[in-house]
Amino acid sequence: xxxxxxxxxxxxxxxxxxxxxxxxxxxxxxxxxxxxxxxxxxxxxxxxxxxxxxxxxxxxxxxxxxxxxxxxxxxxxxxxxxxxxxxxxxxxxxxxxxxxxxxxxxxxxxxxxxxxxxxxxxxxxxxxxxxxxxxxxxxxxxxxxxxxxxxxxxxxxxxxxxxxxxxxx
Numbered sequence: 001x002x003x004x005x006x007x008x009x010x011x012x013x014x015x016x017x018x019x020x021x022x023x024x025x026x027x028x029x030x031x032x033x034x035x036x037x038x039x040x041x042x043x044x045x046x047x048x049x050x051x052x053x054x055x056x057x058x059x060x061x062x063x064x065x066x067x068x069x070x071x072x073x074x075x076x077x078x079x080x081x082x083x084x085x086x087x088x089x090x091x092x093x094x095x096x097x098x099x100x101x102x103x104x105x106x107x108x109x110x111x112x113x114x115x116x117x118x119x120x121x122x123x124x125x126x127x128x129x130x131x132x133x134x135x136x137x138x139x140x141x142x143x144x145x146x147x148x149x150x151x152x153x154x155x156x157x158x159x160x161x162x163x164x165x166x167x168x169x
Contacts, residue, residue, distance in 0.1 A: 058092075076099070149164050
């Protein structure tokens with residue numbers, strides 16, 4: 001049995017984005033219930049040299065929507081990174097989910113060998129579609145999504161593993 005590029009990408013990103021929206025929703029409810037200014041969470045970091053929560057969400061959403069677009073042979077439109085509230089961040093995640101799920105299998109399948117050039121540490125790097133997805137895009141998406149989860153969990157938001165990975169189908 002083989003797995004298609006579509007099945008390896010779109011469902012994974014869609015599920016991860018749904019989980020990220022849920023985690024952000026729980027954080028918003030946590031902040032509201034405890035009367036904590038949302039900016040304390042939005043600007044929180046795991047360590048001073050790491051990006052804040054907002055940037056983790058920006059990067060995760062950019063990887064999800066950008067990856068499927070590039071696999072389909074398109075360049076994703078640039079989004080401004082201006083979301084500053086939980087409602088804004090959740091809307092961004094939902095917009096990314098809509099962008100990801102708008103692609104069809106016909107657009108993405110067969111992209112294993114497609115040449116994709118992306119900057120890595122400031123230098124252009126050429127990937128084939130399969131390596132781009134499996135060795136670069138998905139690990140980056142999960143890293144930034146998990147870091148967003150970690151920031152919120154370390155700041156007291158009651159989250160568990162199921163909030164991150166979702167329930168099994």
